[in-house]
Amino acid sequence: MKVLVINCGSSSLKFQLIDSESEQCLAKGLCERIGIEGSMITYSPEGGEKEKTETPMPDHTEAIRLVLEALTNPKTGVVKSLDEIGAVGHRVVHGGEKFAESVVIDENVMKAVEECNDLAPLHNPANLIGINACKKLMPTTPMVAVFDTAFHQTMPEEAYMYGLPYEYYQKYKIRRYGFHGTSHSYVSKRAAEVLGKKYEDLKIIVCHLGNGASISAVKNGKCIDTSMGLTPLEGLIMGTRSGDIDPAIIEFIAHKEGKSIDEIMSVLNKKSGVLGLSENLSSDFRDLEEAYNKGDAKGIRTIKTFCYRVAKYIGAYVAAMNGVDVICFTAGVGENAALVRTSVCEYLGYLGITLDQDANHKRGEDIAISTPDSKTTVMVIPTNEELAIARETVRLV
Numbered sequence: 001m002k003v004l005v006i007n008c009g010s011s012s013l014k015f016q017l018i019d020s021e022s023e024q025c026l027a028k029g030l031c032e033r034i035g036i037e038g039s040m041i042t043y044s045p046e047g048g049e050k051e052k053t054e055t056p057m058p059d060h061t062e063a064i065r066l067v068l069e070a071l072t073n074p075k076t077g078v079v080k081s082l083d084e085i086g087a088v089g090h091r092v093v094h095g096g097e098k099f100a101e102s103v104v105i106d107e108n109v110m111k112a113v114e115e116c117n118d119l120a121p122l123h124n125p126a127n128l129i130g131i132n133a134c135k136k137l138m139p140t141t142p143m144v145a146v147f148d149t150a151f152h153q154t155m156p157e158e159a160y161m162y163g164l165p166y167e168y169y170q171k172y173k174i175r176r177y178g179f180h181g182t183s184h185s186y187v188s189k190r191a192a193e194v195l196g197k198k199y200e201d202l203k204i205i206v207c208h209l210g211n212g213a214s215i216s217a218v219k220n221g222k223c224i225d226t227s228m229g230l231t232p233l234e235g236l237i238m239g240t241r242s243g244d245i246d247p248a249i250i251e252f253i254a255h256k257e258g259k260s261i262d263e264i265m266s267v268l269n270k271k272s273g274v275l276g277l278s279e280n281l282s283s284d285f286r287d288l289e290e291a292y293n294k295g296d297a298k299g300i301r302t303i304k305t306f307c308y309r310v311a312k313y314i315g316a317y318v319a320a321m322n323g324v325d326v327i328c329f330t331a332g333v334g335e336n337a338a339l340v341r342t343s344v345c346e347y348l349g350y351l352g353i354t355l356d357q358d359a360n361h362k363r364g365e366d367i368a369i370s371t372p373d374s375k376t377t378v379m380v381i382p383t384n385e386e387l388a389i390a391r392e393t394v395r396l397v
């Protein structure tokens, strides 16, 4: 079956068409600036040339119409007609406590996702717009929602509760949810597969380090803790997000700089993280690594602080699971930045880890980067959220 995977944001839409039998991506692309002047669609068929076309996209329905047109284009398309697309898988950011698994989308599901809008006001409404636009253009094609939060729904109460008045949980469902679940699930399962071990027998820590970053503890095939919380702001230091801070800092900055809560939240989400720490040098680890290697104080401070936080979370999850068998690195930074992996693992001597630096410098493979005599295995597993969404979609339809 050919599955169209859609990841819809408020003004952008990423897509991939995946052949579920071969698990190959047939074509992929991106619509940008939807509803804004200068809309653009990028389309790359497998093995073909990447095309970038500026064309008006007043709304998401028009964006999806252009995606379907590109996929069926007689010259550069990869299917003859839309009938060849057997199902659509949608990434949905927040499933609240309602969804512990992916689901086939129907009216009730749409309503339940809408009820989670409060918890992800920037993401869920955009995801729903994408689903509605697809339904308009492909009314008979089955669609599945795959939630970023679902994998983490197995966390026990002691891991998901905050130390706040319990009534906030009762009234507003304020608790820790976690995100990047599709990636944490895919990577942890893949690690077990590559090692030839049973998923249910392992204690795995997954470090998803991209522009957004989170860590999870997966014990015997179930997520028992993760670093993001009610929103993706909690946990690690990220590209532009602060991660954990003392909540009193918000009041402190409000007084000192005369900022509103909204303004401070914008600083914490968009101007903090490695971007803020590096005095706006960059949010991209390629630039930060270059600075670090030149001995630049901003680069050194930023990478050291980022890695220390990762190592601290790993320590916490070793405690939570009473041990660890495998530590996986994934996503843009985790897969590419050998320096970050080395710096994190320097803290992990107590786990009997020695890195094999030749393996640590390879790219794009599922690979163990610790020496065979290491007591804990460290791996790089490139994530593939689109493939995971396509697999879930096929499983359910």
Ligand code: ADP
Pocket: 209, 210, 211, 212, 239, 283, 284, 285, 286, 289, 331, 332, 333, 336, 337
């Ligand atoms: P997201 O999906 O959260 O936007 P990604 O997982 O794609 O993020 O990660 C993007 C980040 O990965 C970039 O901002 C950059 O910091 C980092 N990155 C990508 N390639 C490299 C590389 N070759 N070396 C170091 N860091 C890299």
